[in-house]
Amino acid sequence: MNKWITSALLAGALVSGQFLGQAMAQDDKDTVRLGIDVPYEPFVMRDADGKLEGFEIDLGNELCARANLECSWVEQSWDGIIPGLLARKYDAILSSMAITPERERQVMFSLPYYNTPSVWITARDRDIDIDDKASLKGLSVGVQRGTIRDVYVTQEYGDVLDIHRYGSSQEVVNDLKSGRLDLTFEDFPIANDAIDFRQEDSPYKQLGDSIKTPTSIFGKGAAMAFRQRDKALAAKFDKAICEVYADGTFDKLMGEYFDYDLSVRPSEADCAQ
Amino acid sequence: MDQLNAWFTQLLAGNAIFTANTLGFYWNGLVTTVQLVFLCLLLGIVLAVPLAIGRGSKRWWIKWPIYAYTYVFRGTPLLIQLYLVYYGVVFFNGIQDTIFWEVFKDAFYPALMAFTLNTAAYTTEIFRGAIKNTAKGEIEAARAYGMSKGLMMRRIILPSAFRRALPAYGNEVIFMLHASAVASVVTIMDLTGAAYYVYARFYAPFPAFIFVALIYLCLTFSIMFVFRRLEKRLLAHLRPRGA
Numbered sequence: 001m002n003k004w005i006t007s008a009l010l011a012g013a014l015v016s017g018q019f020l021g022q023a024m025a026q027d028d029k030d031t032v033r034l035g036i037d038v039p040y041e042p043f044v045m046r047d048a049d050g051k052l053e054g055f056e057i058d059l060g061n062e063l064c065a066r067a068n069l070e071c072s073w074v075e076q077s078w079d080g081i082i083p084g085l086l087a088r089k090y091d092a093i094l095s096s097m098a099i100t101p102e103r104e105r106q107v108m109f110s111l112p113y114y115n116t117p118s119v120w121i122t123a124r125d126r127d128i129d130i131d132d133k134a135s136l137k138g139l140s141v142g143v144q145r146g147t148i149r150d151v152y153v154t155q156e157y158g159d160v161l162d163i164h165r166y167g168s169s170q171e172v173v174n175d176l177k178s179g180r181l182d183l184t185f186e187d188f189p190i191a192n193d194a195i196d197f198r199q200e201d202s203p204y205k206q207l208g209d210s211i212k213t214p215t216s217i218f219g220k221g222a223a224m225a226f227r228q229r230d231k232a233l234a235a236k237f238d239k240a241i242c243e244v245y246a247d248g249t250f251d252k253l254m255g256e257y258f259d260y261d262l263s264v265r266p267s268e269a270d271c272a273q
Numbered sequence: 274m275d276q277l278n279a280w281f282t283q284l285l286a287g288n289a290i291f292t293a294n295t296l297g298f299y300w301n302g303l304v305t306t307v308q309l310v311f312l313c314l315l316l317g318i319v320l321a322v323p324l325a326i327g328r329g330s331k332r333w334w335i336k337w338p339i340y341a342y343t344y345v346f347r348g349t350p351l352l353i354q355l356y357l358v359y360y361g362v363v364f365f366n367g368i369q370d371t372i373f374w375e376v377f378k379d380a381f382y383p384a385l386m387a388f389t390l391n392t393a394a395y396t397t398e399i400f401r402g403a404i405k406n407t408a409k410g411e412i413e414a415a416r417a418y419g420m421s422k423g424l425m426m427r428r429i430i431l432p433s434a435f436r437r438a439l440p441a442y443g444n445e446v447i448f449m450l451h452a453s454a455v456a457s458v459v460t461i462m463d464l465t466g467a468a469y470y471v472y473a474r475f476y477a478p479f480p481a482f483i484f485v486a487l488i489y490l491c492l493t494f495s496i497m498f499v500f501r502r503l504e505k506r507l508l509a510h511l512r513p514r515g516a
Contacts, residue, residue: 079469082476106476142460146473164380164460165470171360175460178363180378 031070032233034060035090037078041193042257043096055257059113060094062249066240079146079167082106085227092233093225098148100219108228110237111270112221113250114262116188117210118149121197124205126182131208136160139182142172149185152217169194176204183207188260221264242271290475291484295467302467303488309463310453313385314446317392324393325400326426339397346394352455354391359383359459380459388456392449399445403438404430436507443500447493454489464488 036056039045044054052073064071074090085093085107099109120130129135137160143150145165153163164181166172173194176184184191188210191197197204212218226234244250245265254263328339346354362368362377376382407430415425457466468485472478 079473080478083478102475145469151474165462165466166460167458174360174363178360179369179374180363180380 031072032064032092033072033074033090034064034092034094035074035076035081035084036060036093036095037081038075040096040190043189055253056094056096058253058256059244059250062244062253063237063240066243067236069236078144082225085225088227091226091230092237096222097225098219099221099223100148100217103225107225108230108234110224110226110234111241111266112219112223112264113241114254115212115218115221115264116262117212118152118185118218119188119191119197119210120183120185120207121176121191121195121204122183122207124203128183128207130183133157133160138162140164140180141183141185142166142175142181143185144169144172147187148217148219149187152211153185155217185211189258189262192260238270242266246271288480290471290477290480295471295474298462298467298470299464299484299488302462302464302485305461305466306450306453306456306463307492309381309385309388309456309461310446310450313388313392313453314449316385316389317396317449320389320393321396321400322431324397325404328397328401329404343394343397346391347398351387351391351452352458355384355387355455355459358387380456380461384456384459384461388449388453391452392445395445395448396442399438399441400434402441403434406437407433439500439504439507443497443504446496446500450492450496451489 036044036052038052040054040056042054043056044052047053057073060071060073074084076084076089076095078095081093081095081097082103084090093107096114097103097109098115099112103109122128128139136157139160140162141153141157142164143153143166145167150163150165153161157163161183164175166175169186169190172181172184172186175181176195184195186195195204196202197206224234224237244253245263250263254261324339324342327335328343330336359380362373362383368374368377411429411433412425415429420428453463454465456463457469460466462470464485468481472481475481
């Protein structure tokens with residue numbers, strides 16, 4: 001009798017152990033958690049049901065399908081997005097993060113998948129020359145804290161403009177509309193969506209050209225970010241990025257969300273590796 | 274001394290974060306924080322004394338509005354009050370064209386206003402409690418001397434109430450210093466704002482926030498020290514003889 005019980009217990013332990021092993025293998029191997037800062041329209045937002053949607057969600061899901069990975073999305077606010085990656089709250093960042101030397105010290109980047117210019121915006125009736133620094137003295141500019149636009153404005157205009165740093169881009173737009181800010185220096189897509197500045201009769205206008213240089217600040221473009229050690233995972237996504245560019249999937253997705261070009265076609269040398 | 278100097282230079286040489294530039298940010302932040310907290314406490318006291326006296330009034334139309342005010346401002350988070358003052362005022366149509374805009378355009382004055390209203394609410398309740406606890410005997414003695422109500426308030430009740438309120442008020446000062454950290458959400462570069470900036474610029478949460486925490490600690494201990502000294506002097510009559 002005793003023998004029966006022992007062997008039944010043993011068999012049960014074996015079977016459950018096997019299931020447990022399988023379940024863990026699935027978690028470890030195939031499920032990749034992607035960190036993203038929501039919302040950042042039209043890259044990522046929530047639909048009426050609260051589901052995530054947007055260009056980066058579509059692109060991310062497409063990349064995961066090509067790399068044969070199961071992906072899930074983890075929401076994380078921008079301020080803490082790199083510490084969150086390093087603390088293993090997710091395995092990669094896919095959140096319009098521009099490649100910069102400072103960030104490269106902390107994380108490893110994939111190939112860039114898009115790049116957008118930044119724009120100066122002001123009220124249409126204002127007469128401001130952004131290149132004439134002396135005339136800018138005392139004007140206020142709003143930027144989102146810690147972004148490359150914050151760095152650019154601090155470096156290039158820190159001595160003339162009064163820089164207001166906000167936690168989110170909505171707050172910048174709010175204060176531009178309330179009249180607290182004379183200027184804002186915004187990412188083109190955010191501005192395009194939140195501020196009406198491209199029509200002739202809109203209350204705001206773009207100042208000067210769109211800004212993409214110096215690359216020491218604006219970088220090569222936005223890329224996925226990984227922990228330094230996850231080289232194999234990064235290589236899988238690099239390959240997927242090359243594929244979506246090569247067969248036109250990227251352009252198709254881009255056409256669904258944007259009326260301007262933000263592609264950064266990877267070179268053949270980058271894709272050959 | 275030379276050795277110490279060399280040691281210090283070497284200490285700073287190895288890091289990319291605490292440069293003269295970022296230390297300047299922290300210094301400006303310290304100045305802003307101290308300014309903001311000192312001004313709001315000063316204005317808070319000026320408001321709180323009459324409100325505390327009114328709060329104990331027998332007339333309902335004085336008593337109840339003050340109670341409602343302290344109830345609302347103690348019952349809601351300071352952050353929400355700050356958001357309402359800073360982002361809320363722009364929803365008054367045309368405020369941009371009035372003289373008020375000169376005040377509300379800047380981030381400093383809306384923050385000062387929210388902080389003042391908040392600390393005044395707490396201070397009112399602290400003072401009111403102290404006034405209420407005045408010994409019956411002192412009031413009777415004042416009456417026996419034929420003092421009028423105003424004179425009694427000025428000579429007897431308020432001086433002893435302030436002394437009794439001192440420890441609780443010291444806490445309120447420290448709370449206010451800590452609460453002022455929320456000012457950074459409306460673009461004010463206070464101590465926390467400077468720490469946020471350094472954090473966001475270098476992606477280094479620990480150095481940025483530990484450094485700022487140490488500065489807050491020093492401020493808190495200085496405040497505690499001042500209030501200890503004050504209590505020792507002003508509450509000397511309550512200590513046992515010879516102690």
